[in-house]
Amino acid sequence: MLKYDVVIVGAGGAGMMSALYASKDPNLSVAVLSKIFPTRSHTGAAQGGINAAMGYRDATDSIEKHFRDTVKGSDFLADQDAVEFFTTHMPELISELDYMGVPFSRDENGRVAQRPFGGASSPRTCYSADKTGHVILHALYEQCLKNKVNFHNDWYLLSLSVDKGKFQGLVAMDIRTGEIHAIQAKSVVIATGGFGRVYWSRTTNAINMTGDGTAACFDVGIPIKDPEFVQFHPTGLASTGVLLSEACRGEGGYLINKDGERFMARYAPEKMELGPRDLVSRSIETEIKEGRGFGDGMGSYVLMDLRHLGKEKIMERLPQVRELAMDFEGVDLITDPVPIRPSCHYMMGGIHVSDYKTCATPIEGIHAAGECCAVSIHGANRLGGNSVADVVLFGKYAGLGARDTAKKRSFTDAKKLQQDAENWVKKFKKMREKKTGINMFEIRDKMAETMWYNVGIFRTEKEMQKACDTIEVLLEQFKEAYIGDSSEKYNMAFINYVEIGNLLKLAKAVAMGAINRKESRGSHSRGDYPTRDDEKFLKHTLIHNEGKKYRLEYSPVTITKYQPEERKY
């Protein structure tokens, strides 16, 4: 049996930052498991930047202002002590990243450059052109190489083992050999990213953002916090969900339905296409729902037309966007309109972190950081530039937290762990031998479809109930799923099978959180309850997995400084 003091699952920004900090103690053995090669992680897709009140661009900016903006952006659902901790420590982290070699864009004084961003009262978003996440991810990987971090690439987390409330270790598969390992550990950091793939093709997320760590924590009794809060972006490319920048609408692009109408006239006659993100997203989906879109089902879309801007303006102002549309949708914006549709962008909810300073969860030994969890600093809506910040900052504190936990704890017995590993070996064998059943990709696509139409951009009781019912049916069908690959080595079909199982579990939690939150707050927008209701719902959702049945409870929001007020921009 493998044995490490600290195991980190996931090698994106949060995982690698955790690894660097946990392994600062030379007496501890630390290993990182990642289902992909580290630099493939989704942190790399973050473009715009990372927020920190450096005050370089605007001397009047402050930690306090970043704190206030984040709380307001969260629609007052963020825990204010955690947000203050976050904004206080961000400036020193930017300097640290600079010292690690992150190539930040610079201002005329040679300091890290900052730009304005949505929801920020000062330009505080540090950046590296439009590839901020990418360069941070690579710099962290370089630091891991330098510090000889022990990576296990192509290792997949199957489950965590907890017995009588005590964490024993985890079960993981070495994908390349097909071997299933029990790994004893004193502490673990879960840093497996979000689960936007519950909407499958309608997300900006990478194809592997399947919430493996979130589901594993959920299974051993850690609740999921606020899963109903899902951020959507109005202009994803129709066939892949890849994001087209807001700049398209900013520069004057038209949104057109099947009848050739600029349909935004119906929803925002003055602002037209320049209405806020959520309104534009809802308008597009209404057009599609009422039969004025193109295509069918999950392949439906409307058009964004930029042709009237002319070749020169498109080439000058939107060259990147034009390239994206050409590469990923096969459309040249100069000569043709591009099919678009809103896309799920970010999950505010996730594993319930109960101590923001160490990123500990209610189970001693299990820590979590990044999009897989909810600290919560994003509450009901995350601000742009706060996600990469979240990942590196809480990655660091989760690494330190897991290190301290490992020093305090000793290895427990491993009976449950052994048993869990044996069960997975049996399951793997069974799935490989199975010759018929229900196609798992069909189950996945049905899940995405019901989630998209019924727990998507705008929500009502009746539709969400439909989604809950459908997911129950799919969970039953999933038991009959068939993977179609009998090989032992590198059986990606089996990995996909486990991933789809995780997504189904999490989709059910998203739907349950959403149907029970009878208000509209941040990204959670209900047609039947259109306003925020602080009296009843200024609280976190916590969903517990109790086998087939999930149990819902609520917990208070920590408010230290800012009382809820109407969120106006």
Place this chain on the structure above:
Amino acid sequence: MRKIHFKIKRFDGNKEWYQDYQLAYEKGKTILWALTSIREQFDPTLVFTSACRHAICGSCGVKVNGSSYLACKTSLDEVLDTFKTDYLTFEPMGSFEVIKDLAVAWEPKMEKMEKVKPWLIPSVEGDVEGGFIQSEEDFHHIASPTDCILCGICASECNQLAVNDGTYLDPFILNRAYRFAVDSRDGSPEEHIRPVIENELWKCMHCMQCATSCPKGIPLTEQVAFLRQESIRMGEVNNQGAKHAFAFVNDVRTKGRLNETMLPIKTDGLFKTATTKVPFALRMIKKGKINPFHMPKAVEGIKGVQEIYKYAEEVENR
């Protein structure tokens, strides 16, 4: 209905084979769409790697009809048009160890990359509490090389790696060395460059395959040129590559053209040339490729050539 025919190289750890698949043609799709459709509609056992599907994670490099592409970023129409055929062969990238089907191992490459110390060796100008001051111009030096997504397409296309014993560093590794060597925040550029020199820097043959196929448009061959210049500046002149370069420079400076008979002697010395190059030279003479008795005179515009040298030196010393 128009069909696209795919032949995919399979490998299960023991045996290799090619497998045929067909998809109905659809306009505006990508190579990754084809791979995903084949896998989900016909064959879930097919293994390939992909993640972000918008050219930032670097997972999905693949060879199509012998040339390497990033599957997510490359349209099927483009390759169908390039090869003027509806028959496509997919194979794993070259110069990588294949794990299964189209999936390749990166660990050996990273082990190799560690030779160039691919991390910032911070100069004394900065500290962890306050970071660095770096001018916008200095940032621009590292902007393009840090676009690298480690997709490996440059390595797959590299003609030197294809014949090398494994010592020569992959273009993306040279890029990493370059990226730190030119970073104003790095205090020890030579620590990144020295391993490059020790690992056959001069073996790049300027075929430009890396630079032309890089999906991020990184000027990889310019970086090789820079690293060579730096190596000479560091005093690394006593090697075959540098001597060869000097022979070119000096011949052209004095005569405006090359003396090809003397080139190998200037590069390898008389003894090595005599022992290794003579049969080759004899064959060249026989075919009329060289004339050993021809001692080229200076070209007509030699004054102008020398002016160019002078100007280049001035620019260099600025």
